[in-house]
Structure formats: C-alpha cells, structure tokens
Amino acid sequence: MRTPVNVTVTGAAGQIGYALLFRIASGAMLGPDTPVRLKLLEIPQGVKAAEGTAMELDDCAFPLLAGIDIDDDATRAFDGTNVALLVGARPRGPGMERADLLEANGGIFGPQGTAINDGAADDVRVLVVGNPANTNALIASSHAPDVPDDRFTAMTRLDHNRALSQVAHKAGVPVSEVRRLTIWGNHSATQYPDLFHADVAGSPGGTLTADTAWLTDDFIPTVAKRGAAIIDARGASSAASAANAAIDHVHDWVHGTPAGDWTSAGLVSHGEYGVPEGLVCSYPVTSSDGAWHVVEDLELDAFSRERIDASVAELVAERDTVRSLGLV
C-alpha cells in the first residue's frame, strides 16, 4: 500500500464538504491507487457535525481511506498536508455580492496561509473554493512566502464546466465534444467565458459566436450569473457541482489534462496576457508533470479584451480593498 496522501478540507461540515469528502475517500480525486488521510478543519461549532460526517465516511468502508482527523486548529489541520482544499467560508446569501464577503472571509485565509507555510508538505497544492475565491487565494498565498506561488490556485472549474454544458446544449452535442473553452478573470459575475478558441464537435467555437445575441445576452450572462441563479432556485449556493469541480481541478492538477484540450483555473499571474503580476486570475491552463501551465499566445480580439480587462479591474479593486484592510 502506498503512503497515504494527506488531504485537508476546511469547512468540512458544510454543504460542499458533505458533497466532497465521500468522493475524495472513494478515489475520485487522486485515483484508485492512492490512499488518502482526511484532515478536516472546522470552527468549534462545526466540529460535532464534522464528527458525524466522519462516522458516515467510516460506514462506507472505503478501501482507500487511511484515516480521518478532525480539528478546529489550522496549525494541526495543515501539518504535513499534501492537498489543501480551502472551502470553509461564509457563503453568499440572496442579494449579496462577493465583494461584501471580502472583509468577512479575508481574516480566515491569512492565518490558514501561515499555517500552510509553516507546516504543509513540500509538495503542497492548495485550491481555494471559499468566496471570493481569487482574492482569498491571493491572501493565503501572500501569507505563505516559503511556498511557491504556483501552488495556490482558485477554483473557476465550476464556471468552466457550466460553460461546457451551455455550449453543448446550444450546439446539440455531448459535452465531451466541447474543448478549449476558457474562463478568464474573477470567479464572479464579471468573469468572461470565452469560446472564440473553442472546438465544438470539430467546428470552431467562432461558428457559435456568430449568433451575437446568444453570445452576449444568453451564453455569457448565463455562465457568469449561474451561481446567483442556483442560490435563487435552491435557497443555498451550489454544493454538489462545486464539489465536483474541486475534484476535477485537483484530479487534473495531479494527473494532467488531456492532449489537445485545456481547462480553466485561477493562478497567480506572472503577467500573462497583461494581467498585473500577483493577482489570482483565471486563465486557460493545461497541466503536465503535476503543474499548471497558462496557455499562451491566444489571439484576443477587442470583444474579448474588453471583457477580460473588466474582470481584471475587479480583481485589482479587490486586491486594493484587502490591502487597505491589511489582509495582504
């Protein structure tokens, strides 16, 4: 039996946690040959519910589940961790924008970044799911100076998957035939789902973009505002689809993306596509040898550039806000 991989999940007793933990333990994230030890972090009020979830995990008798630790202390929860899923945060309620959450959630991600810096394994990979995910990842990364910044990522895979489905519905093809979509920018309503470089069942995505009314009035806003639509419909933010996207993100980070395709992830910018360095921005990305790589040299027309710039401007504003609050 291989040495178990330590996977820390914060907010383990929450909605996403409940949809996520069983799939991690089943091998869906790291593969059928990789045992996992789950390290669950909750606030004190959430520990009892996390214990209940741990009882259920036990009751599944997952062959790959090597153990479960539950803690309300970040230092212990991130000690030796290889994969850290930072889910725990306050979810957005009806009528709230992510910007409202900056102050509420910013204070969580600094101390967690410090704990990762001080105690995580050398190969740690961090995925921030809790909103506002991009800026929370920026805060965590800025508190972890000893961890390479390419290990801190923010989740835009849910937006990517939403876009795949919308395009598949429009084109009447299976989602498996939609490739090379991109989510640019922030995981927020300003994000830009780009299908100009996509391949849709062998045809260029540009064929669909010719229907400009669909592109601007349907596709882009449907994807960008899907989180709010789910909240309106369910009365709670998306959970199973978010957990699924987190599984996809880490799976591809570890195992690689398929040849000829790419996905989307929020990475610390090193200036690619003119995005200011240090912002955590969603890009088209491939994964190989356990690392993300931004797909470079895509041509962007004025339509795309304007939308990317608007989302990046929001990231700049969020960064400036958390700077002014002393959170980075």
Ligand SMILES: NC(=O)c1ccc[n+]([C@@H]2O[C@H](COP(=O)([O-])OP(=O)(O)OC[C@H]3O[C@@H](n4cnc5c(N)ncnc54)[C@H](O)[C@@H]3O)[C@@H](O)[C@H]2O)c1
């Ligand atoms: N990036 C994305 O695509 C995406 C998608 C869906 C939801 N989200 C975000 O994910 C987050 C979690 O959503 P949810 O539906 O699971 O919320 P939830 O309220 O059901 O669960 C959050 C859990 O986090 C815990 N928590 C709070 N502060 C914590 C801390 N400091 N340490 C550890 N645990 C802590 C809470 O006790 C709670 O159990 C929210 O911020 C939500 O907006 C992001």
Ligand SMILES: O=C(O)C[C@H](O)C(=O)O
């Ligand atoms: O939109 C939200 O606040 C929840 C989440 O980020 C989502 O995209 O579903």
